[in-house]
Amino acid sequence: MFDEIRFNTIERLPNYVFAEVNAIKLAARRQGEDIIDFSMGNPDGRTPQHIIDKLAESAQKDKTHGYSASQGIYKLRLAICNWYKRKYNVTLDPETEAVVTLGSKEGFVHLVHAIINPGDVAVVPDPAYPIHTQAFIIAGGNVHKMGLDFNDEFELDENRFFEKLQKTFQDSIPRPKYVVVNFPHNPTTVTVNKSFYERLVAMAYKERFYIISDIAYADLTYDGYKTPSIFEVEGAKDVAVESYTLSKSYNMAGWRVGFVVGAPKLIAALKKIKSWFDYGMFTPIQVAATVALDGPQDCVEEIKDTYKKRRDVLVESFSNAGWKLKAPRSTMFVWAKIPPCAQHLGSMEFSKQLLTKAKVAVSPGIGFGEHGDKYVRIALIENENRIRQAARNIKKYLKQLEETS
Ligand SMILES: Cc1ncc(COP(=O)(O)O)c(C=O)c1O
Known part of the structure; x- marks a missing residue:
């Protein structure tokens, strides 16, 4: 038909x-x-028992069954900011620099939807978690794929990364507006050190692009490795956002809880578009997620x-x-x-x-x-x-x- x-x-x-x-x-x-x-x-x-218990307890209350807040309840946004403070000594404002998302995949897709104009270009490493590419296609943008180089220990070849990125900015018309990074990386497991973010943030200021960083696997690290956050770098908050999910660290994949934090301009765009798409996740899930982030981490x-x-x-x-x-x-x-x-x-x-x-x-x-x-x-x-x-x-x-x- x-x-x-x-x-x-x-x-x-x-x-x-x-x-x-x-x-x-x-x-x-x-x-x-x-x-x-x-x-x-x-x-x-x-999912750990104390998180399930909190969900059940909250679901028994009369006032938790209505529409929730699309940007996330204040208590959860505060827990997110406290998590960053404890883990990375980074200060974030729960009103302007944090938004709760229905898993980090939803957050990524809607963020991209909110910020892409038709034909805008984003640089995405290849291989990639598929939505890192397809979110731009869904939003009417284009992707410049950049091969990812790493050594036998699955450490990023930083110099090669920045050579390639520099060349991309020299050669691309229109100039890319966004660079997506995801370390520890799915699927390659490649990791980076803080020096990588220092160089990336400096380049973002010079070449005028925003960074979208996904640290879904931040906690799943071994042999003494610790995942850095881009916000450990001075000035990153104005040019970057970072997303995280409770799916992996807390076995909560089916619950659909994640968040995006950082650059207020991008966070405001994501909040605005989300306010048109959803009414927020079920409040008891948000209450339980608060307990996950604030509670015991064993x-x-x-x-x-x-x-x-x-x-x-x-x-x-x-x-x-x-x-x-x-x-x-x-x-x-x-x-x-x-x-x-x-x-x-x-x-x-x-x-x-x-x-x-x-x-x-x-x-x-x-x-x-x-x-x-x-x-x-x-x-x-x-x-x-x-x-x-x-x-x-x-x-x-x-x-x-x-x-x-
Ligand atoms: C790199 C990366 N980001 C995000 C996600 C999605 O996580 P969520 O369950 O929060 O949507 C995944 C899931 O596999 C992932 O590998």
């Missing part, structure tokens, strides 16, 4: 690259096969420990199975280079073969951008026994592959 009526935004959005692997996974499960699933970044753990340590143990078991058992992997310093992923005997397959075919022949689901790197095609992403969402089982299956598969090639 009405073929002349076209949906430009929908047509500009790519099909979901992971759909193909997901379809094979679901079909195998329907056949009764046990698939060991490392494909999604969806935490498998339960639950975060426990969640982090679980991922660390799984990381160690996975790296060791997969390496023993013939797939040599390096342990990341952060996130809930292992960014795994495809083993030499399978590199010719590319990440999509390799992922399909892992599924059909080893009964192991991973995310093909190509789904995160063309610079990801030599890798697959393994999410640490299966327990240690299942990780060891996956390693046994992979060992057999790799042996077959070597014999036939």
Whole structure:
């Protein structure tokens, strides 16, 4: 019907690259096969009990069932600012520099929606968490993808990053207005030090762009690494916003709680657009989220420990199975280079073969951008026994592959 009526935004959005692997996974499960699933970044753990208790308690009150505040209740915005003070010694104003979002994905999409004029350009590293690119496409903007370079320890090659960024600003018409960064990075696990933000903020002032920083994995760090915040850099608050989520640190992915803080001009834009889109998340969820941020933090340590143990078991058992992997310093992923005997397959075919022949689901790197095609992403969402089982299956598969090639 009405073929002349076209949906430009929908047509500009790519099909979901992971759909193909997901379809094979679901079909195998329907056949009764046990698939060991490392494909999604969806935490498998339960939300800490004191947070669930607070939700239940608040939901029993008469006054918590109406529309809430779209920008977030004041108490939660205050807890966010206190979290920054404690963690990073950064002072933020809960009225003008913080907004609660329905998970950080919603916050990112609506922020971009609020600030992009048609044709505006943003620089986004490649590979990337897909919404970091697609939010600009949804909003009618354009993306300049910039390949991400890092060393064997998954540390960003800062010099290369800034050489490339400088060149982008020299060559691009129109000049980019936004640069997206996400460290610790999904999918590559790449991390940065404070010096990176010092250089980025200095460049933002010089080249006149805003920085959008996503620190979803800020707390999931190992081996002594500590995630810096861009706001530890003097002057960052005028040129940057940073987002965080309770999904990962507190196993609250389904609750949809995140926030964006920083540059008042961008925060005001996000608040305004959100006031047209939503009435805020359910108040008891906001009350419970306040308790998560303000309350005891040993639950975060426990969640982090679980991922660390799984990381160690996975790296060791997969390496023993013939797939040599390096342990990341952060996130809930292992960014795994495809083993030499399978590199010719590319990440999509390799992922399909892992599924059909080893009964192991991973995310093909190509789904995160063309610079990801030599890798697959393994999410640490299966327990240690299942990780060891996956390693046994992979060992057999790799042996077959070597014999036939
Ligand atoms: C880098 C990054 N940012 C944001 C999100 C989304 O988090 P939320 O659950 O808060 O929407 C994810 C989820 O995987 C992520 O990897």
